[in-house]
Amino acid sequence: MSKVQAQVTAAAPNDCANQANSVAGLAHCLIAMTRKYAPHAAVGMHLTCWDWQGNTQACAKDYAILGAQNADFLVADVSDRDAGWYAEPAHGSRDMFWTDQKAAAELGVWKTMAESVGKPVVLWQIPVGNMAQNNTLNHYQDDKVDWLFAHMDQVANAHIAGLLFGAGQQEL
Structure with missing residues (x-):
């Protein structure tokens, strides 16, 4: 998962700049964005x-x-x-x-x-x-x-x- 490439930081530089460009980074970014933009939502x-x-x-x-x-x-x-x-x-x-x-x-x-x-x-x-x-x-x-x-x-x-x-x- 950490070796499968995904353009995470380019797709969402304001939210995902600190995430790896991988499927794992994408998953981490999506959870972090949920916490940021919908803090009362469960993910x-x-x-x-x-x-x-x-x-x-x-x-x-x-x-x-x-x-x-x-x-x-x-x-x-x-x-x-x-x-x-x-x-x-x-x-x-x-x-x-x-x-x-x-x-x-x-x-x-x-x-x-x-x-x-x-x-x-x-x-x-x-x-x-x-x-x-x-x-x-x-x-x-x-x-x-x-x-x-x-x-x-x-x-x-x-x-x-x-x-x-x-x-x-x-x-x-």
Whole structure:
């Protein structure tokens, strides 16, 4: 993160002159600008760990370099669509439903990230489908809402501070 170049000081010389010209410098600058221009606002950093199952510790290290400890919270998206949508052959026949094992793995990553930077996690883009849906347009099945509410002790233990629900990507 500190080696990936970004023209931070040239883009915002009045606010970011003391930041490195890197992705890490950009993240530090954005947090500093939030503190300066919106001192009463909370600022979060979105978690994007592509290899989260295999290398959570590397992701935690990257987020420390980015300055996540200076944000107020981390944000993680659960899914951009209901699991029933993904299960359709036209969408890859993927199994995106949560088993206890799958949910525990995701909660484990979020907990590790929260503890590594000392900030809570807000989950967003939690699919709003439920298992009573009929897997038609805008009525796909999903089990995440039920799972999360049935396991609030595990959710809290993972330092999840908020749950935000949304339909995600819409199909026309």
